[in-house]
Amino acid sequence: MWVSGAQCGARISARLSRGLFHNSGRRRPAFTNYSASAKSSWVRALVYGHHGDPAKVIELKNQELAAVGGSDVHVKMLAAPINPSDINMIQGNYGLLPKLPAVGGNEGVGQVVAVGSNVTGVKPGDWVIPANAGLGTWRTEAVFSEEALIGVPSDIPLQSAATLGVNPCTAYRMLMDFEQLRPGDFVIQNASNSGVGQAVIQIAAALGLRTINVVRDRPDIQKLTDRLKNLGADHVVTEEELRKHEMKNLYKDAPQPRLALNCVGGKSSIELLRHLAPGGTMVTYGGMAKQPITASVSMLIFKDLKLRGFWLSQWKKNHSSDQFKDLILTLCDLIHRGQLTAPACSEVPLQDYQHALEDCMKPFVSSKQILTM
Numbered sequence: 001m002w003v004s005g006a007q008c009g010a011r012i013s014a015r016l017s018r019g020l021f022h023n024s025g026r027r028r029p030a031f032t033n034y035s036a037s038a039k040s041s042w043v044r045a046l047v048y049g050h051h052g053d054p055a056k057v058i059e060l061k062n063q064e065l066a067a068v069g070g071s072d073v074h075v076k077m078l079a080a081p082i083n084p085s086d087i088n089m090i091q092g093n094y095g096l097l098p099k100l101p102a103v104g105g106n107e108g109v110g111q112v113v114a115v116g117s118n119v120t121g122v123k124p125g126d127w128v129i130p131a132n133a134g135l136g137t138w139r140t141e142a143v144f145s146e147e148a149l150i151g152v153p154s155d156i157p158l159q160s161a162a163t164l165g166v167n168p169c170t171a172y173r174m175l176m177d178f179e180q181l182r183p184g185d186f187v188i189q190n191a192s193n194s195g196v197g198q199a200v201i202q203i204a205a206a207l208g209l210r211t212i213n214v215v216r217d218r219p220d221i222q223k224l225t226d227r228l229k230n231l232g233a234d235h236v237v238t239e240e241e242l243r244k245h246e247m248k249n250l251y252k253d254a255p256q257p258r259l260a261l262n263c264v265g266g267k268s269s270i271e272l273l274r275h276l277a278p279g280g281t282m283v284t285y286g287g288m289a290k291q292p293i294t295a296s297v298s299m300l301i302f303k304d305l306k307l308r309g310f311w312l313s314q315w316k317k318n319h320s321s322d323q324f325k326d327l328i329l330t331l332c333d334l335i336h337r338g339q340l341t342a343p344a345c346s347e348v349p350l351q352d353y354q355h356a357l358e359d360c361m362k363p364f365v366s367s368k369q370i371l372t373m
C-alpha cells in the first residue's frame with residue numbers, strides 16, 4: 001500500500017545533500033543488533049524531485065541514514081534492476097506514484113545489517129527484497145520497516161534475487177490464474193525476450209507447457225532465438241513470421257493456444273488474438289508499443305475471445321502477504337532446481353547510472369541493466 005508523505009516503508013531523513021559522501025568504495029556490511037542507532041551516516045541514492053525524462057531528473061545524491069527504530073531493518077542494498085515500470089514511475093505515467101522527492105527503483109535485493117528490537121522475521125546477514133512497489137531500491141543503504149521487506153534465501157544467485165519480486169511473479173500468476181492449462185498446451189506471448197517473457201518461457205517449461213515466443217526482428221535474431229530456446233522456448237518467431245500462413249502448421253499436432261500474454265499492444269496484440277483458440281484469453285500486462293489494443297467484432301462474437309489485464313500490485317492487494325511469500329518460495333524452489341534463471345543482465349555500478357538509464361531505453365538491447373551498490 002502506498003504511504004502518503006514518505007516512500008513506502010522507508011525511513012528517510014529529510015536532509016538531502018550533495019558532495020558529502022566520500023567513501024565510493026564497495027563496503028561490506030558490519031552486522032549489528034540494536035534497538036536504536038544514534039550514529040548518523042550518509043548513503044548514496046538515485047533521487048528525483050520532479051517527474052520527467054529519467055536521464056534529466058535523476059540525480060545521485062547523499063542522504064542521511066535514519067536511525068533504526070524497534071520495528072525497523074537496516075539494509076545494505078546489493079543489486080537493483082532498472083525495469084520499464086521504474087522508468088514509467090519517474091516519468092509520472094504509472095499506476096502508483098511516490099511523493100517527491102523519491103528514490104528510484106521498485107525491485108532489488110539487499111542484505112540485513114541490523115534489526116530493531118521488535119523485528120522477528122529477519123536477522124543480520126539475511127537477504128531481503130521489497131514486499132511492494134515503491135520502496136526506492138536504487139540506493140546503497142536504507143532503513144525500512146520490517147513489513148516492507150520479505151526474506152529470500154541467500155543461496156540463490158544475486159541477479160536472480162534482484163529480479164525475483166516482479167517479473168517471475170507476474171509470469172507465474174498469468175500462467176496459473178486465467179486458463180486451466182494442461183501439459184503440452186501452447187501459450188503464445190510477445191516481447192518474449194523481456195524479463196517477464198524469459199520467466200514465462202522457463203516457468204511454462206517447468207509446468208510442461210509449450211511456448212510460442214514472438215520477438216521483434218533484429219540483425220542478431222539467430223543469437224536471440226538460440227538463447228530463448230536454451231531457456232526452454234519451443235518456438236521463437238518474429239512479428240513478421242507470425243503473420244505468415246505457414247504458422248498454422250504449428251497446430252497440426254496440438255490445439256491452438258488458449259492463453260496469450262501481451263506485453264506490447266498495437267498490431268502485435270492483434271496477431272496474438274488471431275492465434276488464440278476460440279474462447280481463449282489474452283492477458284495484457286504491458287504496453288511497450290504505447291498503442292491501443294483493437295479486437296475485431298468477429299473475434300469477440302464468433303471466437304468469444306476474452307481480453308483481460310494483470311497488474312501484480314493489484315494481485316498483492318487482493319491477496320495476503322503470506323500468499324505473496326508462498327509465491328516467492330515457489331519461485332525460489334524453481335531457482336534451486338535450476339528451472340528458473342535470472343534474465344540476461346548487465347551489471348552497472350550505481351555511479352554509472354546514466355549509462356544504464358540510456359541503455360535500458362534503447363531497442364533490441366535484450367539485457368536488463370542491474371545497478372550494483
Ligand SMILES: NC(=O)c1ccc[n+]([C@@H]2O[C@H](COP(=O)([O-])OP(=O)(O)OC[C@H]3O[C@@H](n4cnc5c(N)ncnc54)[C@H](OP(=O)(O)O)[C@@H]3O)[C@@H](O)[C@H]2O)c1
Binds near residue numbers: 193
Ligand atoms: N502488469 C504487471 O504486473 C507487470 C509486471 C512486470 C512487468 N510489467 C510490464 O511488462 C513489460 C516488460 O517488463 P520487463 O521488465 O520484462 O521488460 P524488459 O526486460 O526491459 O524488456 C522490455 C521488452 O519490451 C520490448 N519492447 C520495447 N519497446 C518495444 C516496442 N516499442 N514495441 C515492442 N516491443 C518493445 C523489448 O523488445 P526489444 O528487445 O525488441 O526491444 C523487450 O522485449 C513492461 O511494460 C512492464 O511495465 C508489468
